[in-house]
Amino acid sequence: MSSKNFLYIGIGSQNINLKPKDFERTWAQDLMLKINDDWNIWACDPRYYSDKMLKAIENSNWIDHFLPLDICDEWSNVPLFDAWNCTSVLEHVKKEKANNFIVGLRSKVSYDSMGYIHIDLSDHNLTHESSIYYEKKDKYYRSYLNKITKDEWLNIIDKHFVYSRCKSTLDRVSLYDVKVK
Ligand SMILES: C[S@@+](CC[C@H](N)C(=O)[O-])C[C@H]1O[C@@H](n2cnc3c(N)ncnc32)[C@H](O)[C@@H]1O
Numbered sequence: 001m002s003s004k005n006f007l008y009i010g011i012g013s014q015n016i017n018l019k020p021k022d023f024e025r026t027w028a029q030d031l032m033l034k035i036n037d038d039w040n041i042w043a044c045d046p047r048y049y050s051d052k053m054l055k056a057i058e059n060s061n062w063i064d065h066f067l068p069l070d071i072c073d074e075w076s077n078v079p080l081f082d083a084w085n086c087t088s089v090l091e092h093v094k095k096e097k098a099n100n101f102i103v104g105l106r107s108k109v110s111y112d113s114m115g116y117i118h119i120d121l122s123d124h125n126l127t128h129e130s131s132i133y134y135e136k137k138d139k140y141y142r143s144y145l146n147k148i149t150k151d152e153w154l155n156i157i158d159k160h161f162v163y164s165r166c167k168s169t170l171d172r173v174s175l176y177d178v179k180v181k
Pocket residue numbers: 009010011012013014015044045046047069070071072086087088089092093101130131132133134
């Protein structure tokens with residue numbers, strides 16, 4: 001059994017099980033490499049999940065350990081993560097929590113860790129459930145986009161992390177090989 005730990009931040013409702021179409025996406029490709037290498041796969045999300053969804057998470061084809069927690073919370077009995085992925089989460093974090101989120105993330109990963117950040121800066125289709133923000137354990141979802149710009153995010157992230165590549169278009173930004181500063 002590998003001693004390496006991977007954290008996927010913000011499962012949402014669409015990714016409880018990996019589906020063939022997911023393998024076109026960076027996060028799923030990266031995850032498969034880790035699974036094949038026998039990493040422990042963790043996922044966190046503070047949103048409300050029905051009992052049915054929690055059961056699905058328990059039986060997920062990729063999640064070994066689920067943390068129903070916010071990245072900003074103090075976590076106990078959880079290892080520091082060697083690799084992590086934060087896809088399409090940051091744009092939904094409450095604006096005033098943006099800095100805390102990055103500080104919280106920094107506190108959960110090891111000094112040698114490597115991560116991936118993807119932020120969708122588009123207007124989204126906010127009638128779609130995957131575009132939601134959930135208050136912690138809030139049963140009712142609400143549409144929320146913080147509208148933080150790419151440059152504002154880079155300023156916040158640069159205080160704690162460095163990255164090898166930033167790929168961006170008008171409506172999305174991806175940071176590769178994100179490491180602790
Ligand atoms: C739009 S979904 C993205 C889901 C998935 N990562 C994807 O790419 O499809 C955003 C998810 O991030 C979760 N999230 C929001 N704030 C979070 C936080 N502070 N810590 C962990 N997860 C959070 C939300 O509850 C939601 O499930």
